[in-house]
Amino acid sequence: MNRANEEKKTYKICSLFSGCGGMDLGAIGGFTFQGKKFKRLPTEIVFSNDIDTDATNAYNTNLKLFHHKNDCRLGDIRKIPTTEIPDFSILLAGFPCQPFSNAGNRKGVNDDNGRGTLFEVCERVLKEKINSGHKPKAFIFENVRGILSSKMADGTTVPDEIKKRMNALGYTVSQQLICSSDYGVPQKRYRVLIIGIDKNIKDFEFDFSKADELVKKEKLPSVKNNNSDALVLGSILKDIDEPGEYWEYSKTTQDMIEKIGICEHGKKAIQFFKNNIPLSEMPKNIFEGRSWKNVPPEQLTPRFLKIYNEPKKYHAPKFFRRFAYGEINGTITASAQPENCGITHPVENRRFSVKEIKRIQSFPDEFDLDSIPLQSRYKVVGNAVPPVMAWVFVKSLIDTLES
Numbered sequence: 001m002n003r004a005n006e007e008k009k010t011y012k013i014c015s016l017f018s019g020c021g022g023m024d025l026g027a028i029g030g031f032t033f034q035g036k037k038f039k040r041l042p043t044e045i046v047f048s049n050d051i052d053t054d055a056t057n058a059y060n061t062n063l064k065l066f067h068h069k070n071d072c073r074l075g076d077i078r079k080i081p082t083t084e085i086p087d088f089s090i091l092l093a094g095f096p097c098q099p100f101s102n103a104g105n106r107k108g109v110n111d112d113n114g115r116g117t118l119f120e121v122c123e124r125v126l127k128e129k130i131n132s133g134h135k136p137k138a139f140i141f142e143n144v145r146g147i148l149s150s151k152m153a154d155g156t157t158v159p160d161e162i163k164k165r166m167n168a169l170g171y172t173v174s175q176q177l178i179c180s181s182d183y184g185v186p187q188k189r190y191r192v193l194i195i196g197i198d199k200n201i202k203d204f205e206f207d208f209s210k211a212d213e214l215v216k217k218e219k220l221p222s223v224k225n226n227n228s229d230a231l232v233l234g235s236i237l238k239d240i241d242e243p244g245e246y247w248e249y250s251k252t253t254q255d256m257i258e259k260i261g262i263c264e265h266g267k268k269a270i271q272f273f274k275n276n277i278p279l280s281e282m283p284k285n286i287f288e289g290r291s292w293k294n295v296p297p298e299q300l301t302p303r304f305l306k307i308y309n310e311p312k313k314y315h316a317p318k319f320f321r322r323f324a325y326g327e328i329n330g331t332i333t334a335s336a337q338p339e340n341c342g343i344t345h346p347v348e349n350r351r352f353s354v355k356e357i358k359r360i361q362s363f364p365d366e367f368d369l370d371s372i373p374l375q376s377r378y379k380v381v382g383n384a385v386p387p388v389m390a391w392v393f394v395k396s397l398i399d400t401l402e403s
Contacts, residue, residue, distance in 0.1 A: 011041075011137070011398060014088035015048040016122060017095045018072050020058035020369075020380035021065075022361065023142065024048060026390020027092060028066055031364045034230065036184075036220070038391045041398065046086040048072040054376035055383070061371045065364075077121050082128040090397070091139035093122045094385050119158070123165050130169060137201055138397055139166075141194040142385050145177055148192060162194055171196035174205035181328050183211065183393075184220035185362045185386040186231040189331045193393060201401060210396040220392070223328070233346060234273035234286070234325030236359045243353035247374055253338060254349065256320060259295045262347040263324040264288055269347075270325065279326060286326035289346075291318040322346060329360050334382035336375075341382075357381050362388035 015024050025031060030040035045068045050056050059072035073080070095118040122141065129136055141162065150158045163173045173196045180189040195206040215222050221230040229235060249257060263269075264285040272282050279286070292304055300308055307314040321342045323329045330342035336351065338344050343351050352360065354377045358367055361381050369377040 009042055009402075011043045011089040011401075012046045012087065013043055013090050013092060014085055014125070014136075015045055015072075016077055016091070016093040016125070017118070018048040018050045018059060018092075019052070019055045019094065019383050019385075021048070021062060021072070022363065022381075022384030022387050023092050023094055023140075023390040024059075024066055024068075025062075025363070025367075026385065026387040026392075027090075027394040029391055029395070030067070031065060031387065033184075033362050033364055033388055034236065034359075036218075038388065041391070041395055043090075043394070043398075046070075046088055049075065049077050049080065051076050052380070054372045055380045057371050058369050058377075058380050061368045065367065078118075082125050085125060085129075087129065087132075087134040089137045090394075091122060091126060091136050092394075093119075093139070094142040095119055095122065119162055123169070126166075126169055135170070135198060135200075137198050137401060139171070139196045140393060140397065143192050143194075145190045145192055148177065159192065159194060166194075166196045170199050172199055172203065172205045174208065176208045178208070178211075178389075179223070180362075180386050180389045181228065181231055182222050182224040183215055184218075184222065184231075184388045186221075186233070186236045187329050187332060187360050187362075187386065188223075189386065191385075195393070195397060197397075197400065206397065206400060210400060211392050214392055214396050214399070218392075220388070228328065229279050231328050232279065232326050233323055233329055234270060237325070237356060238270055238273040240353075240355060240359070244355045245374055246351050246353040246356075247336065247378060249338070249351065256292070256295075257322075257338065257344055257349050259299050260290050260292060260320055260322060260344075261294060262349070263290055263322060265325055265346075267347045273325065282326060285324075287324055289324040289327055290322040292320045293318070320344070332357050332360050332382045334379045336378035336382055343378075351378075354378070354381070362386040 013027055018024055024045055027043055028041060029038045031038055045066055050072060053074060056072045056074040126136060147158050152158060152161050159175055166173045173194060175192060175194040177190060177192050180187050197206055216225060221227050269286055297305060297308055319339050321330060322344045323342045323346060325346050333341040336343050345352055354369060358381060361384055
């Protein structure tokens with residue numbers, strides 16, 4: 001088959017633990033984010049699934065964006081027979097991360113709800129497709145960095161166990177801890193990607209430098225490439241004059257946010273970004289965020305005063321982090337709680353609005369979340385894989401398969 005015909009291939013995708021569809025949207029492409037068109041990839045989603053009602057409702061509201069013919073299927077994938085999943089070329093799976101999360105209980109594979117072993121569902125699906133004579137070409141697994149130190153009962157790390165099992169199924173496997181702000185996403189979100197390729201197609205591991213090359217070729221903003229002006233908060237918020245709905249804080253939290261105060265650069269600083277002033281020419285305070293440490297000691301609660309008085313013991317964590325206009329925001333979490341997540345607006349005493357967190361996660365503005373409750377919108381966006389990052393890696397994987 002010649003190269004021209006190869007490029008016309010359609011890669012069928014099976015998406016497990018799909019959430020609201022961040023990874024799937026990236027795998028499909030054809031969307032615009034911050035004025036950049038991410039071209040349509042030669043892909044088709046043939047199956048998607050999640051156990052969360054809010055996530056599937058959000059996904060199914062946006063089927064046109066996914067070019068998806070069927071609804072995202074609601075249900076426990078452990079109870080769905082592989083025979084009900086159409087044959088596919090690429091498996092995408094961001095299996096639930098709570099058991100491996102630094103913010104969770106870190107039970108790992110011993111999690112009481114069985115979530116820690118959900119990678120075994122991926123193994124089952126791949127194995128049964130192989131046994132039926134339809135071996136998938138590749139897979140991408142995504143998880144939090146806590147998975148790196150999470151262990152099986154015999155002491156093997158979970159990534160090593162995954163690699164061993166995928167090798168046994170005939171896949172070369174590579175993994176890397178990556179930060180989304182290196183791949184065009186306006187958020188410092190660290191995740192582990194595990195990518196496998198059928199040994200019969202390519203008898204070598206996926207090369208993560210291919211994604212770096214694609215970022216340069218597409219001229220995407222990237223911290224790694226010292227080209228990150230477009231990723232800072234001021235750049236992505238500058239044209240949002242009407243932020244829309246946001247989830248209000250409790251009275252206690254609101255009091256804490258107001259004690260911390262707005263970022264020193266103030267509200268007028270957004271004009272620097274509206275006028276496209278280079279970051280190098282902005283005042284220093286444009287890069288200075290805030291946290292609970294900005295609250296005078298006499299106004300701290302007993303809990304925070306204890307941490308304040310013994311910073312070495314508690315490692316002086318930056319609770320209630322508030323990122324400045326000149327900073328790249330930290331991870332948006334599903335809980336969207338300001339104590340552990342940079343979810344507070346730089347100069348307004350409120351959570352980021354839904355529109356704003358979609359931007360921070362690299363979702364296009366037209367991604368519709370109106371079908372689910374307000375609090376659930378934060379949950380599904382926080383749980384999602386940033387679409388721009390997913391596009392970079394799915395395209396890099398396809399390029400590798402076709403090279």
